[in-house]
Amino acid sequence: MSEASETFEFTSQNLERCQDYLKRYPTKQAAMLPVLHVAQEQHGFISKEVETAVAEVLEVPEVEVHKVVTFYTLFHRHPVGRHQIRLCMNLACWLRGSDCIKAHLEEKLGVASGGTTSDGKITWEAVSDCMGACEDAPMMQLDKDYYDELTPEKVDQILEKETA
Amino acid sequence: MPLYTLISKDFYNEDARDANWYKQNRQGFEGAEKAFEMSPEDIISEVKTSNLRGLGGAGFPTGIKWGFVPKDSGKPIYLAVNADESEPGTFKDKYIMTWDPHRLIEGIIITCWAIKAHVAYIYIRGEYVRPYEHLQRAIDQAYEEGILGDKVMGRDFKLDVYIHRGAGAYICGEETGLLESLEGKKGWPRLKPPFPAVVGAFGSPTVVNNVETIAHVPEIIKQGGQWFADLGCEKNGGTRLMCVSGHVNKPDVYEIQLGTPLYELIYDHAGGIVDGKKMKAVIPGGSSAKVLTAEEADCDCSIEALQAAGSMLGSGGVMVMHEDTCMVKALQVITSFYAHESCGQCTPCREGTGWLLRTLNRLLRGDGHPSDVDTMLDLSGNMQGTSICALSEAAAWPVESFILKFREEFDYIARHGRSMVAEKQSVPA
Ligand SMILES: Cc1cc2nc3c(=O)[nH]c(=O)nc-3n(C[C@H](O)[C@H](O)[C@H](O)COP(=O)(O)O)c2cc1C
Numbered sequence: 187m188s189e190a191s192e193t194f195e196f197t198s199q200n201l202e203r204c205q206d207y208l209k210r211y212p213t214k215q216a217a218m219l220p221v222l223h224v225a226q227e228q229h230g231f232i233s234k235e236v237e238t239a240v241a242e243v244l245e246v247p248e249v250e251v252h253k254v255v256t257f258y259t260l261f262h263r264h265p266v267g268r269h270q271i272r273l274c275m276n277l278a279c280w281l282r283g284s285d286c287i288k289a290h291l292e293e294k295l296g297v298a299s300g301g302t303t304s305d306g307k308i309t310w311e312a313v314s315d316c317m318g319a320c321e322d323a324p325m326m327q328l329d330k331d332y333y334d335e336l337t338p339e340k341v342d343q344i345l346e347k348e349t350a
Numbered sequence: 351m352p353l354y355t356l357i358s359k360d361f362y363n364e365d366a367r368d369a370n371w372y373k374q375n376r377q378g379f380e381g382a383e384k385a386f387e388m389s390p391e392d393i394i395s396e397v398k399t400s401n402l403r404g405l406g407g408a409g410f411p412t413g414i415k416w417g418f419v420p421k422d423s424g425k426p427i428y429l430a431v432n433a434d435e436s437e438p439g440t441f442k443d444k445y446i447m448t449w450d451p452h453r454l455i456e457g458i459i460i461t462c463w464a465i466k467a468h469v470a471y472i473y474i475r476g477e478y479v480r481p482y483e484h485l486q487r488a489i490d491q492a493y494e495e496g497i498l499g500d501k502v503m504g505r506d507f508k509l510d511v512y513i514h515r516g517a518g519a520y521i522c523g524e525e526t527g528l529l530e531s532l533e534g535k536k537g538w539p540r541l542k543p544p545f546p547a548v549v550g551a552f553g554s555p556t557v558v559n560n561v562e563t564i565a566h567v568p569e570i571i572k573q574g575g576q577w578f579a580d581l582g583c584e585k586n587g588g589t590r591l592m593c594v595s596g597h598v599n600k601p602d603v604y605e606i607q608l609g610t611p612l613y614e615l616i617y618d619h620a621g622g623i624v625d626g627k628k629m630k631a632v633i634p635g636g637s638s639a640k641v642l643t644a645e646e647a648d649c650d651c652s653i654e655a656l657q658a659a660g661s662m663l664g665s666g667g668v669m670v671m672h673e674d675t676c677m678v679k680a681l682q683v684i685t686s687f688y689a690h691e692s693c694g695q696c697t698p699c700r701e702g703t704g705w706l707l708r709t710l711n712r713l714l715r716g717d718g719h720p721s722d723v724d725t726m727l728d729l730s731g732n733m734q735g736t737s738i739c740a741l742s743e744a745a746a747w748p749v750e751s752f753i754l755k756f757r758e759e760f761d762y763i764a765r766h767g768r769s770m771v772a773e774k775q776s777v778p779a
């Protein structure tokens with residue numbers, strides 16, 4: 187798991203990216219999501235300290251940042267594993283066997299959905315949203331990529347290759 | 351009718367990601383060139399003639415929507431392209447952004463010229479990291495080539511296009527939830543009216559259109575509104591991308607002419623039902639659309655025909671279920687999604703979705719009561735017409751239609767504590 191640090195400061199390069207985002211909108215607050223994405227990329231999750239830094243960049247009250255962070259599911263509020271898996275449990279994936287993949291991941295990773303493996307490597311979750319890849323059901327997202335037509339064997343291969 | 355390739359020709363063609371290839375091989379940006387010779391009013395009237403209807407779900411006529419933008423508000427005008435693609439069963443916009451991004455950019459240029467906008471935001475769902483990267487690369491190239499920027503294609507017209515990445519919330523696909531999210535807030539939908547075309551992003555007139563809607567615009571301008579209208583059927587012009595998933599042999603995205611029979615799409619193009627099984631039910635327009643029995647699904651794919659069949663073409667997400675599907679469990683899967691995604695502003699939606707889910711969970715655990723079935727029907731009735739946005743109805747329609755059409759399965763599980771259908775869910779080999 188990423189270290190829960192006491193302080194957070196944007197790197198100068200990331201601060202520049204934030205400034206660039208700010209130019210795209212007529213209000214500063216509108217850069218909220220892009221700036222939060224940059225912050226999470228740098229820090230791994232959005233801590234209280236990160237919220238403060240984001241509020242400073244956007245010149246909005248911290249509570250505005252907090253409201254947004256708690257609303258959107260892709261922002262983590264606690265440290266997560268180095269890799270993240272989201273398994274789709276919506277209709278098309280369920281019709282093609284996502285239940286079985288879920289059971290396999292549970293067993294393989296030794297932790298229930300929503301948890302992180304004991305070595306801190308992988309955080310995984312079975313999610314109710316359709317991820318827009320029903321043609322490839324059952325599917326999951328691992329970090330930035332989508333993985334298609336999963337079988338337990340395929341999941342094992344993917345985990346071995348991508349999270350070794 | 352055979353499949354058509356008006357906007358899907360270049361899916362899986364890596365070359366098409368290059369602006370110059372698009373120019374040389376697809377008469378790329380000639381639609382925009384032509385549009386610049388036309389007045390904005392003429393473009394809008396061409397799009398009205400085309401019978402292009404919004405492809406994000408509601409099917410609103412695109413030209414008419416553009417015409418709602420006030421002429422002299424004195425405020426900047428925005429285009430917001432809806433790339434949230436989060437309606438369950440829908441996966442088409444991903445293909446356009448990944449494989450044919452310059453067609454989308456060209457559509458944006460023409461649309462912005464027509465509505466007099468100088469900034470377009472593309473709101474893309476956060477999970478779409480790779481589609482975002484492809485689209486951003488295409489936008490960067492468009493700036494380098496002078497296709498976007500201070501002088502669009504050498505004209506005295508300025509246009510900036512920015513991608514805005516979402517962060518995991520279905521409700522941000524609803525157009526006013528999207529606008530709130532774009533402004534850096536929670537995606538809480540707004541009461542309408544005012545409609546976004548009058549008061550949208552940052553208090554300014556904003557046209558919100560789906561990715562695919564915009565991607566159709568270049569060909570309409572190139573080949574004419576009447577030509578596009580003639581490709582489709584009455585009141586519903588052109589072609590559209592249909593996303594077929596579930597128990598079919600070839601789940602995929604298929605471009606059809608409007609008016610193509612739904613059976614043809616499922617049986618001929620998508621290869622029919624897996625394992626030679628019988629079709630039991632189809633959700634024809636994303637999970638918010640009412641479910642159809644196999645018999646009811648014997649109709650054409652058009653907004654009007656599906657409405658007449660008692661459902662909707664919605665976002666074009668066709669989810670097919672075969673005879674072994676437990677409809678109670680299928681409804682529970684759908685309902686857990688809506689319960690999770692309700693933004694919580696309106697009591698009937700927030701409480702209703704939670705209540706429905708708990709009831710379905712109880713039924714599936716074997717702890718149901720025969721009266722649960724009617725209670726769910728009552729509840730779904732109360733969730734309609736009482737809330738700020740259409741999510742509440744989107745959650746109620748599946749419940750109502752599943753129960754009305756497959757009532758015996760619900761009554762059975764409520765009485766006997768187990769599913770009537772032997773669940774034979776298996777992972778395809
Ligand atoms: C709950 C809800 C979710 C929606 N999600 C999407 C979506 O993901 N993508 C989309 O284009 N439209 C979505 N819509 C429809 C939009 O509100 C809007 O009608 C559409 O973007 C307008 O574009 P169009 O006229 O080109 O279809 C959704 C609507 C509702 C009520």
Ligand code: SF4
Nearest residue numbers: 693695696699737739
């Ligand atoms: S209907 Fe549901 S999702 Fe829509 S605004 Fe109300 S509570 Fe939110």
Ligand code: FES
Nearest residue numbers: 274279316319320
């Ligand atoms: S249902 Fe899983 S990606 Fe759509």
